Amino acid sequence: MKQYLKHHEWHIIEEGLDPHYNKISESVFSIGNGRMGQRANFEEEYSGETLRGSYVAGVYYPDKTRVGWWKNGYPEYFAKVLNAPNWIGIHITIDNQKLDLAKCKVEDFRRVLDMKTGLLSRSFAATLPDGKKVKVESKRFCSMANGEVGAIRYAITPLNFTAKTTLSLYVDADVVNKDSNYDEKFWEEVNKEATEGRAIVTAQTKKTFFHVTTGMQYVITNDGKKATFDRVNIELREKYAGNVIQLDLQEGKELVVYKYAAVLSSENHAKDALVTACAKVLTEAVAKGFDALFEDHARVWAHKWDGCDITIEGDIAAQQGIRFNIFQLTQTYTGEDERLNIGPKGFTGEKYGGSTYWDTEAYCLPFFLGTAEEKVARNLLVYRYKHLERAIENAGKLGFKDGAALYPMVTMNGEECHNEWEITFEEIHRNGAIAFAIFDYIRYTGDDAYLAEFGLEVLLGISRFWSQRITWSSDRNRFVMLGVTGPNEYENNVNNNWYTNTIATWTLQYTLDALNLVGKSNPSRLAEIIAKTNFKETTETHRWREIIAKMHYPHDEKRGVYLQQDGFLDKELLRVSDLGKDDRPINQKWSWDRILRSCFIKQADVLQGIFLFEERYDIETIRRNFDFYEPMTVHESSLSPCVHVILASKLGYKERAYEFYLRTSRLDLDDYNNDTEDGCHITSMAGTWMSIVKGFGGMTVKDGTLHFNPFTPDQWKSYSFRLEFRGRVIKVKISTDAVETELETGEPLEIFLHGKPVLLKK
Structure with missing residues (x-):
């Protein structure tokens, strides 16, 4: 640091x-x-x-x-x-x-x-x-x-x-x-x-x-x-x-x-x-002059901050951190041009190349859902829809057929343009992140029409890919997925990565649900999509249901935890605290061979899946998995700390949540991973926003309703944020002894606070 x-x-x-x-x-x-x-x-x-x-x-x-x-x-x-x-x-x-x-x-x-x-x-x-x-x-x-x-x-x-x-x-x-x-x-x-x-x-x-x-x-x-x-x-x-x-x-x-x-x-x-x-x-x-140009510029920033600022009372380092992250995100992507997306370095450096990673769907979309008008997040999804044919071409180059779509790991125009085999062709969980983003957008906005207009076609292409990528193991008598890399890039070419298997079957089920929804709401559009995609509904959905019912998910019965992948327990299970100072960061101090053989995790795949699908898991299951994986996680991915903030908050690990928050919010300001000189980690900055709103604020959306289960870190006196939600703007202020909620614009809205209904009205 x-x-x-x-x-x-x-x-x-x-x-x-x-x-x-x-x-x-x-x-x-x-x-x-x-x-x-x-x-x-x-x-x-x-x-x-x-x-x-x-x-x-x-x-x-x-x-x-x-x-x-x-x-x-x-x-x-x-x-x-x-x-x-x-x-x-x-x-x-x-x-x-x-x-x-x-x-x-x-x-x-x-x-x-x-x-x-x-x-x-x-x-x-x-x-x-x-x-x-x-x-x-x-x-x-x-x-x-x-x-x-x-x-x-x-x-x-x-x-x-x-x-x-x-x-x-x-x-x-x-x-x-x-x-x-x-x-x-x-x-x-x-x-x-x-x-x-x-x-x-x-x-x-x-x-x-x-x-x-x-x-x-x-x-x-x-x-x-x-x-x-x-x-x-x-x-x-x-x-x-x-x-x-x-x-x-x-x-x-x-x-x-x-x-x-x-x-x-x-x-x-x-x-x-x-x-x-x-x-x-x-x-x-020149005619306008420097001062007048600046006034116009500052006026736009004032409007932006009105919608997305987060205030923290009592902790200047934390306040500076969140505002820096929001500032960089906001000046990188405005949502005004659907051809553009959010590059991992934004306008701060040229490392990684490409303008779009899975980071956009998994991390950035929630930020823009909560802080900008609906069309901004919608444009991020439309960007992927317009690249669907390229995603089908990308899959075709690898031998997939019949409309299977593999979205690129890195792209400028829809074509895959990343050249590391273990990432380009094994880190296929990105397909699932795009499917989840469609679900997340509709869940948050209530824009059900998006499925018929754009979303279902994308889901069909992605599900066709999963159906062909997954194979039947007669030995296990289960479906398996071989030769993948999960979000944790410190393990390559593994079999049955739990996160990838989980998000694949979730996508298949969501696509089945989407077919049903569109069939009820817009049957003529469904018929049009089926004809356009040459979808064999009976045979294709039959296989999807078989995969959902018989997928293999690595699990350790003794510890009661999901395993990163098959064979994870063959590793020597050490803790990050066992490493010497000279070993860190391991991606700059160790050989790649040594990293791959170690148990150390760049970002925890299992916890990523639990974060996305937390409604599936009881609190003790979350606790067992968190307590098992976090001590082995080096957090050398910029995307890692924010997920840990959210889960630690849910588990009541307030001090750990705060420590992870400082790491994600000040990742570049304090150069935690010794790599800021190449550019800031723009996409992970959206995770910092989630750390406060979804972590400390405990915000979730259930059945179209906002729920909050907030707490205040011991280092803070209070914090507040605004959310745009279904035509309303609400403000939430949380302090050590009170939670204040206010409807700033829009029709009355019922929310849930610590499980109890609260009606907001002007």
């Missing part, structure tokens, strides 16, 4: 520049707006350790899959989230000395992310090698009001000199990804242009031919008045356009650069109209 960031209810604060932590801070202080995002790189040149990152939603590169040997079914490519053209650069040279914080004496360094308004600020004093000292203050945001606009206010004050200075303001598309093979670059120039005060570069991605047009325009003031320049040179080179400005910096007088950026892609504009549209966006941004 690294605890160098200051605790504050609304701000993330770094005081002092530690080069060893800079890449972590670049991730943590990232900003975005759903359309684009930017790591917290410095505007000026920096020769120290840095990961340059600017990202545009939906833009990717299909890098050729590289494996030691090729096997049938391998994806053709691995989708890379691309480092996009750099628009933030403001390079400064004073008397032929570059302002480079890796080569200067830096004092009073302070970086602040104001989460309430989405503003990134930075200030410092730097002494150049010849003794000249300059103060810099910068502010930056990606507009939530206009997803194509970014703006910077960069102020420079010479403290002990007057000197000739050169400013270089530019757009640079000559960028490289950290994980590119042999430093390969993925952008080609389409055109570039620059005039005094403005520069625009259009670049296209290789292979996929996305066009991104990035423009910048600036206004400079000196001591509060429009600045005059000795000279402005136009600088054009490959994939680069900018202005080089020569002027005088005068001691004690502040020079301010307002740099406006427009980032447009061919996902939203015709390619031949991009440059014109970019120029228009720039002109409008």
